[in-house]
Amino acid sequence: MAKDTEKLIRQLSLISYLMAERRPVTATEIRRDVEGYSDMTEDAFARRFYADRAELDALGIHLSVDKPADGFSEQENYSLAPEAFHLPPIAFTDSERAALQTALTLLDGEFAYAEPLRLALQQIAWGRPSPLGSDSRQTIGLGITASAGGGELSSRLAKIDTAIYRRKRIEFEYHTMQSDETALRKVDPYHLLFEGGQFYLVGYAHERKDVRVFRLSRIRGKVAYATKAEHDFQRPDEFDPRGYANRIPWQLGEEVGVAEVEVPEGVAWYVERQFGLYGSFEGQVFRTGYAQPRLLISWALSFGLRILGPAALVDEARRRVDDLIEAHRGDPPERVASGLVPPPVPVPETNGRGRGADAAIRPERFARLVTLASVLIAAGRAGERLQVKDVCEQLKMSPQELREDVSVLNVVNFGGGAYVIYAEVLPSGEIEVDPEPYSDTFDRAARLLPIEANALVAAIDLIGRAHPDLRSARGKVVGALGFDPADEGLQIVSPRVEDAITHAVELAVHESRLLKIEYWTQTEDRYSDRTVEPYALFNGKEAWYVAAWEQERGLRHFRLDRIKNAEALDEHFERREEVNPIADIGGWPRTGTVGGSRVARVLISAEQARWVREQRTVLAELPDGRIIVEITFKSIDFLVREVLKEAGDAIVLEPADAREAVLVAAEGLIARAT
Template sequence: MTSTPGERERRTSERVIALLMLLIHTRHGYTTAQIRRHVEGYAELGDEAFEKAFQRDRALLEDIGVPLSLEQPEDADARHVVDASALLLPEIDFSGAERRALLHAREVWSETRLQTEVMRAVGLLVDPGSAGEADDGLGLPRVVQRLTPNLEVFLDAAVEQQVLAFGYRTAAGAVSPQDRPRRVRIWSALEIGGAWYAAGWDLDRQGERLFRVSRVIGRPEELPGTGSDAPARPADWNPVEIRDRLLGQGEGLRDRVRLWVAPGRGHSVRLRGQAVTPTAQDGAAPGEGWELWETDRPAHDGLVQLCGGLMGVVQPSAADPDVVAEVLAAWRRVAEVHDGAPPPHPELAKPRQSRYRQGQRERVSRLLDIVGLANRAGGITKVELADRLELSPKALDADLRDLQYCGLPERLFPGWLFDVDAESDVVEVRQAVDLPAPIRLSLPEAHRLSAALDTVAQMPHADDEVAPAAVTAAARIRQVLADVGHTGATTSVRPSTGGTDDPGDAAAVVPSAADGGGAGGHEPPATPVTSFWDVHADQDTVRVLMDAVARHRVVRLRYHALHSDRTTEREVEPVQLVQSGVVLYLQGHCRTAGAMRTFRVERISAVEPTGEIAKARRRPKKTMLTPVDTTLEAVLAWHHRIRDLADDYAPRLEAQDADGRRLTRLGLLSEDAAIALAGMHAGDVEVLEPAELRQAVRDRALAAIRRLETAVRL
């Protein structure tokens, strides 16, 4: 009789847990032959099948944090042994603020697997109901979940600094094929500007390199035994330097730029700058009523994006010829890309939905977590257990039923399966004395939790205690790693560095707002995983909105709508903040419009509470960030280096062309919105269809070029 996948998963879980309970029942361990004889599910397998199954089970236990070793006594067979002194998770006496910081850490990851691992780790360390002061987390941004292909391979490789081989396409489109792959010793995985990068030592180019994970081609391959002479991650390696290089941030004052603004238009420039009196060096005004404004120059290609998004209503003055040349070159690229009919493109299809499916590893660790948490507390309520493990009551009941078939191997210890009363409101697991507490965090889990806390430390908070508490909580967790001999640090001499593998990477990352960046001033240390909270938003505005969401305070805000280029004042009943990549949104009931609306926080120029407390509104089940009532459908081609940005527009159909460009059919609000999108990205976004929209983009670019050339007398 064939079994279902669910039945096979349950049997595998029972076998792995039986293997663990057998090994921790005695400090002397067992030989491979004894394990095969005693653990149900092994004996009926042939030699080759048993070896494969046993090695998979052993690797799974190591993955979830079990300290397994193989000891070789004299004149005897080798024995598999669990180090009982390093098996269990130590209790850490976190302060109330540290517990709140840990609960916040559950919410910061956008990658589903990372969030799942951090939620599990926090659930083992902290009771969500014991954070001291009332703090239900309503003010925190709700993070839109994403899946970056191959990210987990780089995350795992960074922990042990393994060598990976992979095909790669640079920002410029050059391809390193899989038959001649890049070979890199991975030092760290970094989230910068909402994108994931892998940093490490390139064995073939003999230098430090940085790779954007979304540009990896195919599945990376581990190369065991390779690169032993490659430098390890240097002790003084600084991820902040990489982030500053990519985002164009760092020390020093920003340059100022002078821009002509059409009458009644260009509100984003007016909101961030100051009106100035023109001089002879600024050249002639482009038209009647145009005004001159001065503002900070955005980092990297931010000036091109600013002028491109407002192509025809904002242009640089003649005071700085280099700026004029830069903007003209960008607008000319837009016009050239949209010249003539586009070549035929592949047929578009519905996007593939990447979903994270929890596997055997997560299932086994969750079942063991239930045992450890229940035993450590001498019994734990279902409510607290479900809260800690982020389980629904139905899922928890199913796990409790499955636990009744787990425990010591029945062949050697008849009647010693776990004794669990699945119907009681208080969970107790009897006949599990060898597991009196949860198993320690695995090394990857501990690093990812400490990295999440570093991210919490960078965020703005309505509660001033949370950011510094996140720093101390992360330090406590790193101390636990050090106590068991895992620091993730290195002591090698720093080699000469070559910088990013992709010169285009700097331009591929959308620059942060002028006043964005790490709110707490906290610089994450060099570890296997680092995340920067590079959200585009004024930090004080975010704090006010977090407090308003948590306390249901009505706010009055001034908002600039990009597609209409208008600034309006609104009264809003905040419902939730939503973070998608580096963009933060406020969703709430707009009293001015009389309906739910979504606002990009970076476009809010002023916000203040009115003093009124609104009736709490239910949070939407889905975070709809793209416009529903779009009036224009278009097919766009996204250059490889910015192809990930297409996700923000919820493509309905998509494909990839021979050049690696991402082709998408999507809905847009208006012709102006489409032109702004093409102008912002200076030829990296091309309108393919409809033909009249493609021509409108070219016409707008040519008109803007003529006006700028005339104004500066080129």
């Protein structure tokens, strides 16, 4: 029998034994009665028992230890209180359970934590039917689903998630963008973030002797434990994980100055709502500290804002705009030529299980076994036979994995030869469960393991902006757990939206009310009052959107952050059968490419190439380090803003009308500055 299987049998039997005894027991009793320990020497038992306790502790299952006054470890007494293993009952409403099932339906197959999410929902929906068929599935779409993005990154994510809870130091090769170098890093992992379509690790970097943020896609190769110790560190009490969410790029690093940016009255509300946390207003002047001058200039240029000070920042912004103007006058400086070096072809990632680029992390087998035990016991007590294919589908496991797990559970016991369960996989494809009385260890839902709690709350946070029932369910989950997983392991950072706007829009969507909005179209810098029929909410990398029908323009998509005011009217509307508001959810919300788009070829400076390479399709690489990328666009104004955002490090090669539009916009910036 494999060592991992032996370990699982020991740990599950230990839990069963302690729960059945309902009293403190000694290590001697555990060694004598618990499956897997009795044939060990005293030294081997001491090592294995300590390691098993540490692993269970890392999974959130804490054994109580009563130490005697004389300090002899042989006389320590161990117990497991019911509340340390069982999940407190959670009184979800039917609509909350339906919303949670919707979360799994939307995320299944693309969410990095989809499999532990499935197990978590099995636990919290204990004894209740799955409320499928909720109409919310037609009113929510997801452009961003927190997919790990491939087998290799999935493996890193799983290792880091486990290391956070086990307080294990990790090491990996990391490519630092600022220096364009790759080097070994040793890190105490504190926290995971998902923001803007990417996973990030926050941890103490031993080489830097400070807390740093690492983008998982920039890790090279495998993540490994740095030591063989059970625990390597304790996260400092003063560490605040929420301080690393929604950070603004120009403030990353040591502050070098305070910028003054003139904000026209027409967009002051937007800048204050979206960026007010990062500075202060004095009249029409926005003051913000900055560590990265180029990124502050990039932000100001993308909104057409004028930088007033300090002088060095004004001069750099002027130089960058002058360079942009010079590069767009006359013919382009470079044309795509056949002699350019083509970019390397990316190698498709796989996790070895045929799941391809959308591989998801798998929960530890312990979690699956506990959930399977609960499923089998429920069927046995009801006198029902389960279908192998149904259980495999429910828990996303293969028939072979199911047979192996059933074999493991069949030898889990709680002492004295009393086994927790006996189940048999029949040739007919059914599972027969012996309906004899069982230990009550697994007859109620177990506590959510850390990865399951992460999955559940992360799924809620990813979708909760679009569904009020998910937000209320979140409060109940956190209350039952006694902690917020977003503070403990994984935090989903959603695009910022005003609560009042969100409430008005989601109310109108779910109750089919007409929605009145005052909308700012950034590309045209104009406002319009509109009354629309809202059908669905969905997210993208930069924002949440509402898909709505306009009488004269058909189906349109409005960014929630650009809605200045919103009101759900009392008047209701009949949903149009021909409208599928989330039909294109796999298109531009994920790729950024709108149907009917044109393609611009853009030259990127060598200094900026490594950053842009992560975001754009590279068409060619020049010998001097510059690259040519493509940017798809439907509106010239959109392309102009994307080029201005590069602060002089991007030059449009073609088409000609796009070059001219960038030139006009840049000259306009100079005119406003004089």
